[in-house]
Amino acid sequence: xxxxxxxxxxxxxxxxxxxxxxxxxxxxxxxxxxxxxxxxxxxxxxxxxxxxxxxxxxxxxxxxxxxxxxxxxxxxxxxxxxxxxxxxxxxxxxxxxxxxxxxxxxxxxxxxxxxxxxxxxxxxxxxxxxxxxxxxxxxxxxxxxxxxxxxxxxxxxxxxxxxxxxxxxxxxxxxxxxxxxxxxxxxxxxxxxxxxxxxxxxxxxxxxxxxxxxxxxxxxxxxxxxxxxxxxxxxxxxxxxxxxxxxxxxxxxxxxxxxxxxxxxxxxxxxxxxxxxxxxxxxxxxxxxxxxxxxxxxxxxxxxxxxxxxxxxxxxxxxxxxxxxxxxxxxxxxxxxxxxxxxxxxxxxxxxxxxxxxxxxxxxxxxxxxxxxxxxxxxxxxxxxxxxxxxxxxxxxxxxxxxxxxxxxxxxxxxxxxxxxxxxxxxxxxxxxxxxxxxxxxxxxxxxxxxxxxxxxxxxxxxxxxxxxxxxxxxxxxxxxxxxxxxxxxxxxxxxxxxxxxxxxxxxxxxxxxxxxxxxxxxxxxxxxxxx
Numbered sequence: 001x002x003x004x005x006x007x008x009x010x011x012x013x014x015x016x017x018x019x020x021x022x023x024x025x026x027x028x029x030x031x032x033x034x035x036x037x038x039x040x041x042x043x044x045x046x047x048x049x050x051x052x053x054x055x056x057x058x059x060x061x062x063x064x065x066x067x068x069x070x071x072x073x074x075x076x077x078x079x080x081x082x083x084x085x086x087x088x089x090x091x092x093x094x095x096x097x098x099x100x101x102x103x104x105x106x107x108x109x110x111x112x113x114x115x116x117x118x119x120x121x122x123x124x125x126x127x128x129x130x131x132x133x134x135x136x137x138x139x140x141x142x143x144x145x146x147x148x149x150x151x152x153x154x155x156x157x158x159x160x161x162x163x164x165x166x167x168x169x170x171x172x173x174x175x176x177x178x179x180x181x182x183x184x185x186x187x188x189x190x191x192x193x194x195x196x197x198x199x200x201x202x203x204x205x206x207x208x209x210x211x212x213x214x215x216x217x218x219x220x221x222x223x224x225x226x227x228x229x230x231x232x233x234x235x236x237x238x239x240x241x242x243x244x245x246x247x248x249x250x251x252x253x254x255x256x257x258x259x260x261x262x263x264x265x266x267x268x269x270x271x272x273x274x275x276x277x278x279x280x281x282x283x284x285x286x287x288x289x290x291x292x293x294x295x296x297x298x299x300x301x302x303x304x305x306x307x308x309x310x311x312x313x314x315x316x317x318x319x320x321x322x323x324x325x326x327x328x329x330x331x332x333x334x335x336x337x338x339x340x341x342x343x344x345x346x347x348x349x350x351x352x353x354x355x356x357x358x359x360x361x362x363x364x365x366x367x368x369x370x371x372x373x374x375x376x377x378x379x380x381x382x383x384x385x386x387x388x389x390x391x392x393x394x395x396x397x398x399x400x401x402x403x404x405x406x407x408x409x410x411x412x413x414x415x416x417x418x419x420x421x422x423x424x425x426x427x428x429x430x431x432x433x434x435x436x437x438x439x440x441x442x443x444x445x446x447x448x449x450x451x452x453x454x455x456x457x458x459x460x461x462x463x464x465x466x467x468x469x470x471x472x473x474x475x476x477x478x479x480x481x482x483x484x485x486x487x488x489x490x491x492x493x494x495x496x497x498x499x500x501x502x503x504x505x506x507x508x509x510x511x512x513x514x515x516x517x518x519x520x521x522x523x524x525x526x527x528x529x530x531x532x
Contacts (some may be wrong), residue, residue: 027395030068030077033058040070042228046240050495051226052378056080056407065408066392068400072231074100075400077391078379080408082415084392085444088383088402092391093452096383100401102230104222107247110300114308115457117223120386127305128457130296134284135309136458144281145354147188152468154194155181156351156476157519158203160509163477164516169508171482174325176502178318180205181469183213186313190306192280194526196257203519208257215253216314221496222247224382254307261528262303282306312456315376317466319498323374324366324470326488326503327422329481334424335474338363342475348511352471354464363471364437364463365424371439372446373422375406375497380447383454407497410446439463477507 035041048054055078059067065081079085088096098120099105105117115131118124134140159177163170183205184194197208205213227243229236239245262282268274269286278284285305288296297305328335341362346352352360382401389396396402411419416426427437440459441448449456456462473479481488482504491500509516 028393029075029397030066030392030394031062031064032068032070035070038072039232040072040074042071042232045071045226045228050378052407056378056405059405059408065412066394068394071226074231075397076403077396077400078403078405078408080405080412081392082409082412082443082445085404085409087391088404089444089450089452089455092389095386095389096402097453098384098386099454100224100230100382100384100399102224103227103236103244104219104225104247107244107251108219108223108307108311110304110307113301113304115305116308116312116381119384127301130288131305132457134288135281135305136461138460140281140284141458141461144189147192147280148185148465148468149353151181151184151188151194152472153351153519154184154203155469155472156516159473159477159507160516160519161202161204163507163509169478169506171504172507174503174505175318175322175499176205176210177473178321178469179213179217179314180209182314182318182465183209183216185465186310187212188280188526190281190309191261191528192282192526193261193528196528199527211253212257213314215250216310218246219250219254220311220315220377222250224379254310255303258303258306262299262306266299266302281309313465316371316462317469319376320367320370320374320466321470321473322499322503323370325473325479325505326490326499327370328366329479329488329505330490331422334366334422335479338366338470339474342471346471346475348475351515352468352475354468356471357464357467358436360467360471361428361437362424363467363474364439365427367466367470368427368437368439368441368446368448369422369424371441371448372410372416373420375410375447378407378497379403379405380450381454404444404447404450406447409444412445415445439466476509476511478510480506480508482506 033041033044036043044054045051055067055069058069059065059078059080066077066079066084069076069078079088099117101112101119102117106112108114109117112118113123113127115124115127118127155177158180159172162172187193187196187209195206195209196212197206199206199209222243225241225243228240229238229244236244265274265282266286269283274283276287278287282302285297285302286295290296328338341360342352345359346356357364380403382403385396385398385400385402388398391402410416413419439448439462442451444451449459449462483506488503489499489501492498493500
């Protein structure tokens with residue numbers, strides 16, 4: 001009797017599975033390559049690198065703005081149309097509000113504890129409440145403004161110290177300058193330090209800061225890098241892409257620098273030797289209490305969110321400004337127009353401040369154009385479908401990974417005239433109905449800070465950091481192409497969207513000497529040893 005019951009249950013289950021399979025099969029998926037049995041298009045990941053070029057090439061050949069690529073049992077759905085992107089992140093925002101689990105994000109978020117990569121659920125909701133109300137609130141960011149201003153001053157001091165010894169100026173590694181500025185800003189806001197070690201007397205990074213920022217960028221490029229084991233989990237022990245080895249090294253480096261600071265600070269707070277008023281974001285994290293008066297966040301949650309905010313801060317400003325400067329050097333009329341705006345709005349008797357940001361519309365137009373034409377990564381962080389749905393008339397199965405193509409959106413010829421040409425003026429048209437240029441792109445014609453539940457939670461802070469960086473460079477120095485070079489090579493790297501060669505530019509001071517002299521007085525010790 002029992003055997004008959006079990007047999008009926010088994011047959012009924014098979015019928016349900018078959019019916020579900022037939023129902024989904026009969027619904028039309030977006031166009032894509034024919035998958036192999038079981039493994040899908042995984043072999044193509046090995047045969048076509050980098051993967052994003054293969055995917056975008058497929059979409060171009062198929063003349064489609066939405067596609068479907070089967071990787072293992074996962075449907076990967078890239079999108080290159082603003083109309084479809086808005087449908088995903090506006091009409092179906094709640095459906096696509098989760099994130100897929102990947103090997104790299106498991107490491108980087110200490111087991112999916114951090115807000116950016118956590119899947120939909122209680123942990124994400126908890127961290128989102130904390131970050132929105134306490135960490136990235138207007139009040140918190142307001143009292144941290146002085147630290148950001150200090151780093152903007154140090155930026156000027158560092159570049160000036162490199163070129164002051166010669167009347168002809170000097171060649172500067174722009175990539176290092178912009179990356180280290182971004183790293184300095186988040187280290188000051190997070191830990192109230194500029195240096196993990198002794199740093200450099202000229203205001204530049206020491207070996208520790210260089211290693212720290214390089215680790216952050218290595219991690220960023222691995223989070224959702226089409227790792228084979230993310231789609232075929234049984235292959236993870238083999239580390240076929242070599243990604244697990246790299247992310248372990250990244251986390252070892254970050255933990256080496258972050259853990260001593262975090263653990264010592266927590267000990268100070270628990271022992272009462274730390275002042276009760278927070279001085280940086282780490283203090284805010286540690287001081288948060290739940291309704292019972294206990295610590296709201298665990299040590300692992302704090303470590304995860306610290307790293308999360310570090311990643312989120314360094315990439316966009318540095319990549320965009322390096323590209324803007326490269327494009328400007330090849331189009332001096334754009335450079336001159338941006339400098340003229342800074343001189344007109346701010347003048348030469350004081351340095352640009354965050355309060356000037358709303359008025360620097362042409363500078364922001366240049367940054368918007370960099371976001372459009374030169375995004376920092378090929379795809380936005382993936383959105384996981386929490387249930388079956390329909391997008392652009394196509395069936396999107398539950399657990400699909402929807403990827404908004406930053407390249408496909410920003411360089412879409414149906415949206416942009418001359419899409420491969422750097423033209424900041426195109427963004428001034430939007431000022432017809434508004435008083436100023438905004439870096440936020442709500443219509444998803446390109447990706448700046450994204451939108452919806454998983455969009456950037458601090459676009460105002462992101463805007464301030466990146467505009468201050470570019471405006472200070474333009475105001476403080478005269479920039480030209482280095483000697484012996486007729487034109488900046490704007491070729492993209494073979495493996496990512498960076499400039500193939502780090503930008504080198506020639507700089508000369510253009511402000512009154514006393515403004516640079518004032519920067520020399522702001523050399524207080526901002527190393528770990530000097531602030532604790």
